[in-house]
Every structure is written in structure tokens, then in C-alpha cells.
Amino acid sequence: MNIDLIFKIAGIGIIVAVLNLVLKRAEREEQAMLTTLAGLIVVLMMIVNEIAALFDTIKTVFGLW
Template sequence: MEIDLVFKIAAIGIIVAVLNQLLIRSGREDQAMMTTLAGLVVVLSMLVQQISTLFVTIKSLFAL
């Protein structure tokens, strides 16, 4: 696992948390929830790509 990925996920988490708090304090709870969900989707898509790479590596390692 690359350390870049951890830093990217942490940065996205911090940005989403700040935006979430700003939107909640301004009375826009619906948009805050959508921002949180968008951040979750972005992080999950990054993880799915890494898991796919892992499976390809394992497949080539065992020559399946």
C-alpha cells in the first residue's frame, strides 16, 4: 500500500468534515449529508481501484 493513498484519504476526510460542519452550522443539513456521501463515494472508488490491483497481482503471482 502506498503512503500516498493514506494521505489522500486523510485529506478527503478533513475536507469533508470541515465542509460538513460549515453546512450544518449554516442550516443546510441536507447538503451536509450529500457532501458526506460524496466524500464516501470518492474514497470507496479509490479503494476499489487498489483492491482490483491487489487481485490482479495475486492472480499473476499464482498464475491463475
């Protein structure tokens, strides 16, 4: 796992937090919730790809491939 992944997740978190704050101040609660949900989905997809790579590595190391 690269440190880049952690920075990407942190960057997405900061952007989503700022957008959420701006949208809530503009009384757009629904868009704020959808922005938060979209950020969460993006981060989960990034993590799923890393977990898939981890399982492939484990299969290769133990000869289960």
C-alpha cells in the same frame, strides 16, 4: 499500497468534515449529508481500484492469469 493513498484519504476526510461542519452551522443539513456521501463514494472508488490491483497481483503471482 503507497502511503500517498492514506494521505489522500485523510485529506478527503478532513475536507469533508470541515464542509460538513460549515454546512450544518449554516442550517443546510441536506447539503451536509450529500457532501458526506460524496466524500464516502470518492474514497470507496479509490479503495476499489486498489483492491482490483491487489487481485491482479495475486492472479499473476499464483499463475491464475
